[in-house]
Amino acid sequence: MFNGRWVGITQNLSDTLRGAVSQALENVNETIEYDILAQNHETSVLTLGADETHIGLIEGQAANPTEARKVTRLEQIANAEFYMLRFASDAGVLLAVRKTNATWKTRRSCNALRAVFQDEELDIDTRPAFSIEPFLDFFVFDGDVFVSNKTRFESVLDYRAGHTEAFHDLVNQSEFSDIFSEVTTIAEFVGTNKIQLRRAIAIREKGHFRDPNFMQKLRTHCAEMGLNIDFDDEGRIVPKPESCRDIFQALLDHRLDSRLSQRLYDVQSTEQVG
Structure with a gap:
């Protein structure tokens, strides 16, 4: 799956990258447990166990x-x-990973004319150049992964392919398929849409569709919750293109009723507080 190589770097580049990684870690003031629908912000990271990813395959090559x-x-x-940048210290080994940009693509670099300013004039620089950005997508330390850019993290470790496979398994499970006509x-x-794939996997993880009491309440309160969902005579959901969004909101339990404002809200994720 991964064919890694290593390259030597100058002390100047090493010091600069070490400073960038140090600054990135200092900026983190909150950790959020990784969830299929969870999102972080500029000063937080999503966390999950390294054994839940393919990072071990990369780490093994970097260590040799x-x-x-x-x-x-x-x-x-x-x-x-x-x-990937690898930093070894007495505390352990820190890996910092960044998805490459267009400057690393041969086709793009061949079409670009690179110029440098020296001796008060511009000149063509034909030396190969790569842009190394001081922003890292995720870190690995002591058996945990800390994700600062979820989309890039999932792309590097092929998480989206895993979502597609998991969704295929879900629709073939009778527990799930039997609630639909x-x-x-x-x-x-869902198709290959990464957002809907995430939502489908979240539905599987929450598992509300497995709870007969939840499904009965959905049938009973569907209309008053403002959900556009139809049921057949056997109580199964009848999916239609225009109702699929509401079906997903219901199965995620993301259509919520505020006791304070007496309004209904759609939310991106839920965290139980009591």
């Missing part, structure tokens, strides 16, 4: 920088999907 894996030619580093409309609604 053999001469055969050293970058000696440009084509060995061009088109890399991501780069048919599941083709649901499958078409």
